[in-house]
Amino acid sequence: MPDAQLLGAGNVGLIDVVITMQAVIEVPMFHSGSAPPWPVEPLAPGSWLVLDADCTDERTGLFVAALASQIDVAPPGGRDEVVDALLAEELLIAVGGLQVGDTEIGTNVVPGCCSGLEDWRDWTQALAGGSPWLGHDPGPEVEVLGEVLRVWQDGGPNRHGGRWAGCHVDIPRRALPELLLRVQRDLVGFLDALAGWAARSGLGQRGSALVKAVDQNFAITTTPDLPVG
Structure with missing residues (x-):
């Protein structure tokens, strides 16, 4: 696996421990x-891994199986x-993205329908005053309130004719780079877990190629551009 080039922004200790951000797939x-064609954790469909x-x-095998569920596999469809x-x-x-939570009040905002983990770096758009596309139904969205990024579970029109409904999580704007850094570290750690799974599964060179493909397709170890201001 290539050496990770982690996000280079954020000061340690800037985030209150109650705010979490995690990479998840559905x-x-x-x-x-x-x-x-390999053992997987029997998590409920629609839950978040x-x-x-x-x-x-x-x-880890469940993650690889989720990737495979998005493509056509010719018979016999064994491991190799x-x-x-x-x-x-x-x-x-x-299918997935980033899940944000406030552990103090027990609130979580999860990715919307059709959101993809491959777009997780789009969260940097919030640093420039915008909102990444986080899926629809119900349509999570980031509302910029000065130095606070309010992440709504439902950012679309509601029955009262306004916007912003359901639960939300407030993130200090200046804390977002560090949160994204932690997400990247988690994903780099997951690449190690994937490499270990592939080795123990006897995939050989296929396993090494799979780790590289996941790294490239989900932009894990490359350095992103972080907007300033």
Whole structure:
């Protein structure tokens, strides 16, 4: 795995411990006859799988199975065929994104429908006063309130004719770079977990290629541009 070039912004201690930001993917529904060809954690479809260095082999295998659920795999669809099909794809995607939470009040805002983990770096748009596209139905959105980024679970029009509904999490604007740094560290740690899973699964060179493909498609170890001001 290439050396990680982590985000270079943010001061340690800037974030209150109550605010969290995590990379997540949505657990897919595996239909009859399409069970993954390796052990996976039996998490409920529609729940969120957090990606970090602590992922077990079963959770890491669930991530790879979720990637494979987005593509067509020719029969017989065994382990090697699934990984080969993933490596042949021009673009890997995963339904998900970044989940933000306030542990003090117990509020979480999760990615909306059709949001993709591959776009997680778009959160830097909030530093320039905009909002990344976070999915729809209900349509999470970032409202900029001076030096506070208010992340709404539903940023679309509501029945009262206004906007901003449901729960929200407030993030100090200056804390966002450090939060994104922590997300990147989690994802770099997950790449290590993926490499370990691939080695223990006997994937050989396929495993190394898969780690590289995940790194590239989800922009994990590259350095992003951080807007200033």
